[in-house]
Structure formats: C-alpha cells, structure tokens
Amino acid sequence: MDDRGKTLASARTIVVKVGSAVLTTRQGLHLSVLYNLVEQLARLAASGRRVCLVSSGAVAAGRTALAGRGCTAEGMSGKQALAAIGQGRLMREYEHAFAAQGMVCAQVLLTRDDLRSRTRFLNARNTFMQLLDWGVVPIVNENDTVAVQELKFGDNDQLASLLLNLVEADLYINLTSADGVLAVNPEKAAPGEPLPFLERIDDIAHLDIEALCGAKTSVGTGGMQSKLMAARRAAQLGVPTLILPGRRADILDRAFAGEKAGTWVRPCEHTVSRRKYWMAYQSDPQGTVFVDEGAARALEEKGGSLLPGGIRDVEGSFEPGAMVLVACGDTQIGVGLSNYSSEEIRRIKGLKRVEVAEILGDAHYPEVIHRDNLLLHAAV
Incomplete structure (x- = not known):
C-alpha cells in the first residue's frame, strides 16, 4: 500500500473543504451534490473518523435568493449582505441532510481575529474538540457578514488550512470543480489528465504554482492557486492534502476505497511546530x-x-x-x-x-x- 492508501486508511481527524463552484449553480444550491456530500461524510463518521467541514456557498446562495428583485450587490457591504441572506439557507439544507443520516451538525462562523488571539484560539479549539467528541460535524465558514478586510482569511481555502492546526487534523481534503491539479495552466493549453501527486510543494523553486493554475471560478474567491497555497501550508504541518473533483458522485467513498482520483499532495519531510504554524499564519x-x-x-x-x-x-x-x-x-x-x-x-x-x-x-x-x-x- 502506498503512502496515500496508508494515510487514507489511518486518518482519524479530517478537514473537508467544499467550494462554491461545487455546491452552487446559477439556480442556487446544488442540492443533489450537497446531500451526496453529507451522505459520504456520514459514512466517514460511522467508520470512526472525526469530520470537520469548511463550506462555501453562502454568498452564492444569497445572490440567487435576490434574483429578479432588482438588487445590485456591490463592494464589501453587498457581499456581506448576501452572506447574511445565504448563510441561513445553506445551514438549513445541511441540517436537513445530516438529520436524514441521524446526525447533528453545528454552525461555526469565524473571523481571522478569532484565531489571531492565542486565548481565543484555544477557546475555539476547546469548542471544536467538544463537538467532535460528541460526534457532531462542525460546518465552518468565514463570518462574511461582519469581517472587515484586515480580519478576513482571504478565502475558505486559507481558513481550512488554519483549521487543520486548530483541530489537529491528519488529513485535508479539498473538493473543487476541477479534476485535480492539472499539469499545465488550462487557460494556456489543453489541460489533459490531472497530476496524480505532488511532492516538495514547500519548495517554491521546484514547483511553479503559477504554471499549474487557471483563473478563479466565477462564484468563488480562490481558484487552484489558493488551493495549492493551502496545501503548502498543510504540508508544512505534516498534513497531506487530497484535491478531488467535488461534483463527482460518491467521490469520497471512491477515494477511500482506493480509486486514484484527484491529486495527492505529500507532506513535508521536515515539519514545523503547531505553535510556529499558528504564529506565522495568524496575521x-x-x-x-x-x-x-x-x-x-x-x-x-x-x-x-x-x-x-x-x-x-x-x-x-x-x-x-x-x-x-x-x-x-x-x-x-x-x-x-x-x-x-x-x-x-x-x-x-x-x-x-x-x-x-x-x-x-x-x-x-x-x-x-x-x-x-x-x-x-x-x-x-
């Protein structure tokens, strides 16, 4: 069994991030994708794993709710207002989906300031650990409604990378609209098959991230470059990343069953302490x-x-x-x-x-x- 198979078999605390491009369509939330994701997370939990979900989609859901009303959302206040509308809609669907699996989920909205203060970081960690001990799935998003620019994570890829340290995860799964990390920038050439794995992602000279990345999606804030930056952070902490096509049915089940989908990002050989990791990325x-x-x-x-x-x-x-x-x-x-x-x-x-x-x-x-x-x- 290779390192990917061994890690998937042994991982006990998993952070899963799903982006807006996976969860939403022009008509609103892609409910079949959301419910299929929850079914897979429930099966992971039933196998004895602790699961934390970082979910985008609130702003996109809010934008769809206002469709046809003549409302124009511009600037930071517009995005924050859309998040206020959409977050409740997003959580309502998650609650129904997890309830159908006999599970409870919890909403956790964070700003960067919540993790910048060491005291608040530890308080947040205690809350997450209690939820995970209870078998509750925390659903985490940036608190877009109140966050100002200097307190923003930037996007949920970076939020998820910080959450790895908070919950002491040993695996990070990023569900994206792409099939994985492509060998060439899809904006410049035919992309072909995704790379099966990436090594030495911490070595900037070895890996040309710009050459591998296309533009961000129309409904998200990140793109593949943001996902690779988050994977670099995870690798420094000793946590591998699996970038998977999130809209493919039962993709998590298939990955844990041994299917070589997506791109596996190996952790660094020499890792950093959790304290230094927190220090470097808290602001x-x-x-x-x-x-x-x-x-x-x-x-x-x-x-x-x-x-x-x-x-x-x-x-x-x-x-x-x-x-x-x-x-x-x-x-x-x-x-x-x-x-x-x-x-x-x-x-x-x-x-x-x-x-x-x-x-x-x-x-x-x-x-x-x-x-x-x-x-x-x-x-x-």
Whole structure:
C-alpha cells in the first residue's frame, strides 16, 4: 500500500473543504451534490473518523435568493449582505441532510481575529474538540457578514488550512470543480489528465504554482492557486492534502476505497511546530525586511536568527511584535515576528551589536527576529 492508501486508511481527524463552484449553480444550491456530500461524510463518521467541514456557498446562495428583485450587490457591504441572506439557507439544507443520516451538525462562523488571539484560539479549539467528541460535524465558514478586510482569511481555502492546526487534523481534503491539479495552466493549453501527486510543494523553486493554475471560478474567491497555497501550508504541518473533483458522485467513498482520483499532495519531510504554524499564519505581514546574501544563508542553512548587521532595507510601517516578510532581493525567505518597529530597524540596519547599543541603549534585543519566531518558506 502506498503512502496515500496508508494515510487514507489511518486518518482519524479530517478537514473537508467544499467550494462554491461545487455546491452552487446559477439556480442556487446544488442540492443533489450537497446531500451526496453529507451522505459520504456520514459514512466517514460511522467508520470512526472525526469530520470537520469548511463550506462555501453562502454568498452564492444569497445572490440567487435576490434574483429578479432588482438588487445590485456591490463592494464589501453587498457581499456581506448576501452572506447574511445565504448563510441561513445553506445551514438549513445541511441540517436537513445530516438529520436524514441521524446526525447533528453545528454552525461555526469565524473571523481571522478569532484565531489571531492565542486565548481565543484555544477557546475555539476547546469548542471544536467538544463537538467532535460528541460526534457532531462542525460546518465552518468565514463570518462574511461582519469581517472587515484586515480580519478576513482571504478565502475558505486559507481558513481550512488554519483549521487543520486548530483541530489537529491528519488529513485535508479539498473538493473543487476541477479534476485535480492539472499539469499545465488550462487557460494556456489543453489541460489533459490531472497530476496524480505532488511532492516538495514547500519548495517554491521546484514547483511553479503559477504554471499549474487557471483563473478563479466565477462564484468563488480562490481558484487552484489558493488551493495549492493551502496545501503548502498543510504540508508544512505534516498534513497531506487530497484535491478531488467535488461534483463527482460518491467521490469520497471512491477515494477511500482506493480509486486514484484527484491529486495527492505529500507532506513535508521536515515539519514545523503547531505553535510556529499558528504564529506565522495568524496575521498578514505588515512590512518587508530585506537582508543580504550572508544573512539569507545564515537563516536558511544554519537556522540562525536575523541580526541587525544582515539587514539592508525595510519597507512598510509597523510596530514591535508585527509579522513581517523576510526577503533577499526578489526571493522570499520566510515570515517572522519583529522585535523592533520599522523605524527602529531603519536606524540600526547593517550595524553591529555594540553600535546598536549606542543608538538604542542597553535595553535592546540582540536579534531583529529570533529563529524561534521565524518560519522559512511560509505560504503567504
């Protein structure tokens, strides 16, 4: 049995994400797809697995509900209003579908701020664990009705990647409108068969994500590039990803029975801690710190911390404790928590420790970013 078969057989906590392009049509929710999905999730649960579902579809369902009423939904407020209309419709169908299987589901709406605070992250984790212990299926979506731009996950692919850490999942399944990851960009050439698996997805130089991805769907916010970014994050955590054609009947059953559908994304050989994973992806970078080649080698090859002497420049405006990108020229090295503000870094860049002390005094950090607060090759 290969690694895919072994993982599918042994996985006990699974995060399944389904996108709008799978769940909706121009007429509204694709109920036959939704009910078939729930039947499959029920069978996974009956086999002793814990299942968490990340579901898109609220905005699309809301848009369909307003069809013919002359309402124009524009901008953030329009999308949030559509989500308010559609979320209840989406959950009503899920409740009916799970009830038909003798199961209970729970609605969980999140913003990024819920996972940014360590205390709220742990509270959310306790809630999810209790639901899963009860055999209840959490149905998770971004709280589009209230989320402002800086608190948004971006799309449900990224939300699902953060949920993997929250529920300590050992498998991530992404149900999409495509057959899997195609060998070439479908916008530029005939796509052909999907790739059966991807390795080294954390190695940007090895995998040209742009060449594999087409445009996002008309009803979603992500597209294949977003799915591969989420798979890169999952791989860093040691969690494999299976990208499957979500509209194909009983696709989950067939995958767990051994059918080689979709694309299997293998986890990284060297994984990161759950704490560092949470730290790196809990907020968007607020600026960029540019380092010289010597500092880049020290970070990537020796696992060192970033010292002031290796910094060439800084972009953006941020305070101490902010998440920042670290780059060498055009190459992104990683993300980390800065001990200094952008203004302080501008004052001490390129200096030795004794020179930093002369400017900032003795009460300063030796590192701009400590290695314990740095994640290399982050998927941002």
